[in-house]
Amino acid sequence: MKIDLNTKSVKTFETNHLVLAPSRLNDVARLYGFLGNRDAMQFTHVDETFAACRKRVLVHEWFRRRDGFAPWVIREKANQTIIGWGGIYTDPFDPGWGPEVGYYFHPDVWGQGFGTELLTTSLDLAEHYYGLTELTAFVHPDNRASRRLLEKSGFVVRDFIPGMNRYCLKRAF
Template identity: 30%
Template structure:
């Protein structure tokens, strides 16, 4: 399904979103060290291909920052005012691989383990969805993970995203036989998002 983000390119990148408890913002140099700690944590990286060393983590942060300049949106650094300057990222990205559902925009998150179980991923992801649909004019946003990642799947379900087994896929960037190759896909259309948003008013 095609997506559009023409409006935001004309306006410049969105570098800050604010929720009840969180600030989603542009990245800072001071984020790199805690981001590296997060990426080296086996609990955080359990359902990802592998932990990252400092060099790989810094390179990932660099790619994230480039996306804001190129597309106007990306994976925002997340802070909890008065508690933590950086707890990870939440936001929107364009997958770098080809699959039956691409091109697309994905909502994703990666938070430090100490901040799990407090609703931060859901709260921040809701802000990212609102930005994608209401400010960027996206027609659909997806999210995906491995079937065993029940924690992330529950976040997707709380966001109102829908899963169909027919959409499940083998991740093309992982080799055949890799234990994490199989992925589940969740979708949320703009029309479903608007309908659910209106229903809460």
């Protein structure tokens, strides 16, 4: 990962296989390709329209200016293709949970280890770059792969939130 921990002005991060960058308006069409796909988003929020996806991305970018972090557009480093959206954020649409980590990938790249790489990078940045003391994550009861990934990364189930139909997991630093 190429980051200078002495400055918070760095906005793009690189890992072995990923480039994590703030969202741009021209990214929304590719993001909507999976964020608006019911099958791809079966365990989480689906954007019903392109306008809803655009709004979600833009509101999160406003929060990046406020908090210093928001979901990144995730590109595969080898070809610069957008394959996901996620990372550390404060949810503007369901506030009150504090900093969270989440990830949404295009189905074409599921099972290739990108979630693990994003989560590992997010945890490192949360602790050492942003100075966070805890992260929250939510997982649908049927999303066993995501729950395994979170637990393997040190998250512990704290509660089940019936109104969300999600387990709430926490990880302290």
